[in-house]
Amino acid sequence: MDLIEKLRELAARIPQQLEHIETEEATKNALVMPFISALGYDVFNPLEVLPEFTADVGIKKGEKVDYAIKKEQQIIMLMECKWHKSNLEQEHASQLYRYFSTTEARFGILTNGIIYQFFSDIDEPNKMDCKPFFEFNILNFQPHHVKELNKFTKSAFSLEDIINTASNLKYTGAIKKLLEEELESPSENFVKFFASQIYSNKITKNVINQFTTIVKDSAKQLITEKINDLIDSAINKPIDNYKDVEELPVDDNKINNGIVTTQDEIDGFNIVRGILSQVIDLSKVTMRDTKGYCGILFDDNNRKPICRLYFNTSQKYIALFSNKKETKMPIANLTDIFNYSEELKATTIEYNESK
Structure with missing residues (x-):
């Protein structure tokens, strides 16, 4: 079974499961472990998936991260899990940050069983980035998301291949997210940029309000026109x-x-x-x-x-x-x-x- 088929099968079960998952431990058992298994790792083999991984970090002794995923006796990923209703925030990744520099792992995963955030050390070597370079939502994914996720499967995992694309993936994703937010709800600075190019008088609050609607409508029209042009070019x-x-x-x-x-x-x-x-x-x-x-x-x-x-x-x-x-x-x-x-x-x- 292909990865995308495994993920679709998991995703189909999740809505019925959520109301019965009331703890972090239940989240791991019902959601996270099947996800790790879908990536091809044997969750019952400690040579591949080591639960409650412990390492001494500075003055903090005996801290545990939920899973260490191994390949060829090397730790390749660390995973920290939260309850499925948790909003993933930076402080939730605190153990990942601390462990990242003390193991050979180059990837940390923060998850609530629905969203999986992938971190690396793109900005500064041997120090986990504050923001993920890739995010996967098992209840809302497209084939291109699965294509990136496939790189983390046991059969396809290649540190070099992932690192080579992680930087572009991180910044491309961030820019797409910003553009989506700005096009949906333009910020004042975003509106000012366009207004200043075409409006010769003083840009007042009223002008900003006026141009906010204009910018939003213009963006939607442009996207629609581009789509229609592509369709028309084929039809003609x-x-x-x-x-x-x-x-x-x-x-x-x-x-x-x-x-x-x-x-x-x-x-x-x-x-x-x-x-x-x-x-x-x-x-x-x-x-x-x-x-x-x-x-x-x-x-x-x-x-x-x-x-x-x-x-x-x-x-x-x-x-x-x-x-x-x-x-x-x-x-x-x-x-x-x-x-x-x-x-x-x-x-x-x-x-x-x-x-």
């Missing part, structure tokens, strides 16, 4: 690669062997084309509709599925492929397909390079 390119589907207006309700291609399926196909136009000749991206799903293929080859669109029920899904294995991801609307751009590109590039 000739579509000569439908297979097993008559190119007819949806309103005609023309049925071909019981198959009806909906406008949502056509729009979804065009969004995928728009995404893939950046990496491949679009003549290689074809569509085949079936009664169960709308398939998007590479080179019109059923053995090379790029994705599938399950749009025939109230809950829509896009199915992604990795190593020929299908994983369904729920989407609320068609624009959610853009969340999986990197996965779609990766699959297509893999097919193209294997020719």
